[in-house]
Amino acid sequence: MTEIQPSASTRHRLVIVGGGFGGLEAVHNLRNADMDITLIDQRNHHLFQPLLYQVATSTLATSEIAWPIRHLLRKYKNVKTLLGTIDGVDTAARTVSTADGETIPYDTLVLATGARHAYFGHDDWEPFAPGLKTLEDATTIRRRILTAFEKAEREPDPAKRAEYLTFVMIGGGPTGVEVAGTIADLARDTLKGDFRVIDPASARVVLIEGGPRVLPAFSEDMSAYAKQALEKLGVTVHLGNPVTECHTDGVEFGGQSLRAQTIIWAAGVQASPAAKWLNVPADRVGRVVVNADLTAPGYPEIFVIGDTATVANGGKGTVPGIAPAAKQQGVHIAKTIKARLVGDQSPRPFVYHHDGDLATIGKRAAVTDFGWIKLKGYIAWWLWGLAHIYFLIGLRNRLAVALSWLWISVSGARSARLITQKDAAEEANTP
Structure with a gap:
């Protein structure tokens, strides 16, 4: 060496x-x-990616899960930061x-x-089905979700209105499950009473997973519970048929077409x-x-x-x-x-210690698997929340996120429900 x-x-x-x-x-x-x-x-910020989906679904603000890198490293005199x-x-x-x-x-x-x-060789799908890896992705998805309800409120055609109120998640891993469950909560709880023409609770949330079960990294019983919990929230779960086409009017999978205006990618x-x-x-x-x-x-x-x-x-x-x-x-x-x-060139192989798997399903259920103990339901949701709060940076952010979750759990209200962007096409058509 x-x-x-x-x-x-x-x-x-x-x-x-x-x-x-x-x-x-x-x-x-x-x-x-x-x-x-x-x-x-x-980018100039460090992102707590495990909670990125909560920005995309209006639960948390961007500043609650991201921190300026320069500020985090300001006391380290041997470190220079470059953008x-x-x-x-x-x-x-x-x-x-x-x-x-x-x-x-x-x-x-x-x-x-x-x-x-990644879109498995279909990069042309990205404009129709954005993924979720950055703050920009999250605010784009948040805008599309909230704008869909706004467009449905103004749409006189029932068929077109149904398209606006159909939300498709592609991918049944933790991100797909967490986003699908949160959108269902948003539609059936948070937005209740906010509209005069549409009933947000009539929104259709569909999760499509090409494999045989959701949350494949978890045990089969935990995957089965997650599927049942999603369906209890009103999410339609399709398994065993990957998406074969993604376009401006919706998706195709398993020989069928599903018309939808909001599609989110979490499959690779x-x-x-x-x-x-x-x-x-x-x-x-x-x-x-x-x-x-x-x-x-x-x-x-x-x-x-x-x-x-x-x-x-x-x-x-x-x-x-x-x-x-x-x-x-x-x-x-x-x-x-x-x-x-200091001159020690001896081999140092990396040994990974797995602490467990966690995933949340809506605002009151989760699954946690630590090997020696498996939990599901409300207790697992509390444990999931405590684990994520612990890994956040700074007391202020821990308190802000904890209070946001507590308020949502009690009232159903989400304070980060803001539309802050427009597509280029929408900008061009704005008077």
């Missing part, structure tokens, strides 16, 4: 690309190390290049560049181009197939973590692409980098 040594003229230069869970955890654990750290992200987009890595020169032409040298590089939603992800930058092996969704110590094959000075990497998990497949896993990887590489700086 090539030893990592500080360059002749400067301290050791660590570049971390990506301010998500893994990248920030690495920075936090290296905040007192004798090195210069540069963190680069294309920029990386478009390549020169492994020979050990530099990364930005979209605006800047070249940044490194001695050690960490790629934690995340992933975007595509990693960033990191594997192409390094010219190393990748899995089918573009994630770098890393070594046991989370380094890229052939490049011991480059670590790849989070949704950018596929990591073997012993005999249990691969490490899941969830926030706790990324945080554990951030801690691991920080320890490895510290050890290398």
Whole structure:
């Protein structure tokens, strides 16, 4: 293994690309190390992605789940933060290049560049079925959901009105289940009494999953409970038939057509181009197939973590692409980098510790599976909420989110029910 040594003229230069869970955890654990750290992200904020769907469904405001990266790192004197987009890595020169032409040298590089939603070769579906990975995605989906009710209120044609009041979720993982359940709550509870022509409770929420069950990462009994809980909320669940077409009028699946004006995609992800930058092996969704110590094959000075990497998990497949896993990887590489700086080059394979799986279904039910204990229903919902509040950053945000959830649970009201954007086509038609 090539030893990592500080360059002749400067301290050791660590570049971390990506301010998500893994990248920030690495920075936090290296905040007192004798090195210069540069963190680069294309956005100026760190996003608590597990609650992103609650922004999309009007439960939380954007400021309650996102924080300025500069503010989070302001006390770390060895850290410099840059706002920029990386478009390549020169492994020979050990530099990364930005979209605006800047070249940044490194001695050690960490790629934690995340992933975007993938459409399995049908990228033309994205305008009709946006995914949910960024704050921009969330506010776009929130606008489409709320605008659909507004358009239905003004639509005289019953058939067209039914299209506006049909909401389709594609994908039965945690995001799909959580969004479908929350839209059902929004329609049947939050919007009750707000309209004069339509009855929001008549809205049709449909979840389409190509596999045999929802929440496939959970046990079969938990998946069955989640399906029953969704149906109790009024969600129609279709299993076993993937979507074959997605267009401006709706979706097609299992030989049938469903007309709908609001479609949300949660069926797949595509990693960033990191594997192409390094010219190393990748899995089918573009994630770098890393070594046991989370380094890229052939490049011991480059670590790849989070949704950018596929990591073997012993005999249990691969490490899941969830926030706790990324945080554990951030801690691991920080320890490895510290050890290398003092001359310890011994192998340090990453060992993942799975804390459990959680998913919520509407505002009063959830499923939690910690292996040694499985819970479902209202108690699981409280546990899910406490776990998410614990991982939020800052007392203010914890209190704000807790109070929002408590108020919604008691009253059904959602204060973040704001339409803040328009499609380009809508803008063009606005007088």
